[in-house]
Amino acid sequence: MYRICKRIELESGHLLSKHPGNCQFPHGHTRSVEMVFAAEELDANDMVMDFKAIKEMLGDFLTRFDHALCMNTDDPNYETFRTAYGDRVIPFTSKDPTSEVMARTVFIQASSALADAIEGKYAYPVRPSVRLERVRVWETSSSWAEYSAH
Numbered sequence: 001m002y003r004i005c006k007r008i009e010l011e012s013g014h015l016l017s018k019h020p021g022n023c024q025f026p027h028g029h030t031r032s033v034e035m036v037f038a039a040e041e042l043d044a045n046d047m048v049m050d051f052k053a054i055k056e057m058l059g060d061f062l063t064r065f066d067h068a069l070c071m072n073t074d075d076p077n078y079e080t081f082r083t084a085y086g087d088r089v090i091p092f093t094s095k096d097p098t099s100e101v102m103a104r105t106v107f108i109q110a111s112s113a114l115a116d117a118i119e120g121k122y123a124y125p126v127r128p129s130v131r132l133e134r135v136r137v138w139e140t141s142s143s144w145a146e147y148s149a150h
């Protein structure tokens with residue numbers, strides 16, 4: 001099995017409304033998002049898929065999180081922040097934007113983008129045999145969360 005990983009870095013703010021400690025207050029992280037794709041065999045270019053394909057598929061989606069604030073829509077201040085900062089406040093419906101929740105959010109988007117890429121909707125071709133293995137979100141240099149299909 002061959003595996004490749006593309007890492008994208010984001011300056012990302014959030015607050016964890018349910019957290020008992022300091023994480024309930026707005027704060028920021030330099031997050032790394034790692035996306036791992038796998039295939040049994042390499043393609044005609046001796047790749048699982050081109051790294052550039054991953055950026056093409058997911059770059060715009062992830063850029064939305066850069067210099068943005070992720071918030072639980074149940075937070076009592078959500079509407080105030082949203083009114084002040086518009087789409088720079090990214091809603092998480094009744095969930096805290098923990099690393100675990102963000103990893104699952106990116107995984108779902110990456111699964112959908114991979115299906116589109118296999119159908120030929122992007123410039124870089126991707127074979128049907130390529131699969132998304134997991135998404136890992138680094139919150140700090142010592143903490144990460146991962147989401148995978150199994």
Ligand SMILES: Nc1nc2c(c(=O)[nH]1)N=C([C@H](O)[C@H](O)COP(=O)(O)OP(=O)(O)OP(=O)(O)O)CN2
Nearest residue numbers: 016019023027029097098099100139140142143145
């Ligand atoms: N399972 C999770 N636990 C925590 C999350 C999370 O997303 N998932 N998030 C936080 C906070 O956002 C916090 O900013 C990060 O916590 P932590 O890794 O403890 O950060 P520190 O910089 O304080 O880490 P140290 O290694 O202790 O310096 C909290 N928990």
